[in-house]
Amino acid sequence: DGTLNNGQKLHCCGKEGYDPYYTTCCDGTLNNGQKLHCCGKEGYDPYYTTCCDGTLNNGQKLHCCGKEGYDPYYTTCCDGTLNNGQKLHCCGKEGYDPYYTTCCDGTLNNGQKLHCCGKEGYDPYYTTCCDGTLNNGQKLQCCGKEGYDTYYRSCCNGKVSSKNGAECGK
Numbered sequence: 001d002g003t004l005n006n007g008q009k010l011h012c013c014g015k016e017g018y019d020p021y022y023t024t025c026c027d028g029t030l031n032n033g034q035k036l037h038c039c040g041k042e043g044y045d046p047y048y049t050t051c052c053d054g055t056l057n058n059g060q061k062l063h064c065c066g067k068e069g070y071d072p073y074y075t076t077c078c079d080g081t082l083n084n085g086q087k088l089h090c091c092g093k094e095g096y097d098p099y100y101t102t103c104c105d106g107t108l109n110n111g112q113k114l115h116c117c118g119k120e121g122y123d124p125y126y127t128t129c130c131d132g133t134l135n136n137g138q139k140l141q142c143c144g145k146e147g148y149d150t151y152y153r154s155c156c157n158g159k160v161s162s163k164n165g166a167e168c169g170k
Helices: none
Strands: 003-005 008-013 016-018 023-026 029-032 037-039 042-044 049-052 055-058 063-065 068-070 075-078 081-084 089-091 094-096 101-104 107-110 115-117 120-122 127-130 133-136 141-143 146-148 153-156 159-162
Touching: 008 023, 023 037, 023 042, 029 042, 037 049, 049 063, 049 068, 055 068, 063 075, 075 089, 075 094, 081 094, 089 101, 101 115, 101 120, 107 120, 115 127, 127 141, 127 146, 133 146, 141 153, 146 153, 146 159
Parallel strands: none
Antiparallel strands: 003 008, 008 016, 023 029, 037 042, 049 055, 063 068, 075 081, 089 094, 101 107, 115 120, 127 133, 141 146, 153 159
């Protein structure tokens, strides 16, 4: 800064002098235009353009999804991938509407407000999850991975047995 050249006060851009009223220096490269923002070595006007991870995208006030600019009113970014639709939830890279779908451990399952058993969605009214395994029946107790009805069965040493517990040495 402050180098005199032909009577003007210039700024330095690398080894070149420039007048910031007419030019912008971005990462050592001169760009025509005043008060531009920089996107790497390129100058841009944020009123018309958005810089995303060093890449210029046409459009103002865009959000960034990796190097791509997008309008969140129409699109959702999930883990660097654009999905059509606003205000979607993300399941890994996929966007989804929780009114119709449930995400379980990165896997989409059809149905709303399901419970998760590993990657599978289930309705606890009909099914019980025991240690990552689905068992048909509601409000079952778990004995390891197996579900059982406490009215008829019991759990002994990690195995389902008859209610009288004969298998447990009683």
